[in-house]
Amino acid sequence: MVKKVNKINCLNLEFQSSDTRIHKLLSSSWATMKSIMKSFVKADILENDDAFVIPMISGCFKEISEISFGPNTEIHVLKYKDVIPSNDLKQFRLNFLVEVIKQMRILIGHSDPTLKALACLDPMTALSGKVDTLVGLTGRFSI
Secondary structure (H helix, E strand, C coil), X not given: CHHHHXXXXXXXXXXXXXXXXXXXXXXXXXXXXXXXXXXXXXXXHHHHCCCCCCCCCHHHECCHHHCCCCHHHHHHHHHCCCCCCHHHHHHHHHHHHHXXXXXXXXXCCCXXXXXXXXXXXXXXXXXXXXXXXXXXXXXCCCC
């Protein structure tokens, strides 16, 4: 869980950076979400679908016993096994991760055409030849 929270903190830096990074918002958000989802979404679903649109429903999740929540969770499971059933603690942690993904989706307009168009400002994208012109982007702003 600590690693996942650290990933979220890194993503928060994207929003607080003094450097121009808006062109990387979608790609870095997608990568962070996919990294978090790797721990609890079935591999075949994660491999074939976009991290922004995978339904956050139990049919898409691994079995609770197959999900790795990290060493801290395992320590808590052992420490509190007489008080809290291990599956309850793991389910609580799973619910937290699912809510994190849902909130990220709310905050990041992954289908916003302007955000998608801003990706062309990334020097690597511009040099790749995948973007022919900036006209599509400039039309979105009253310049």
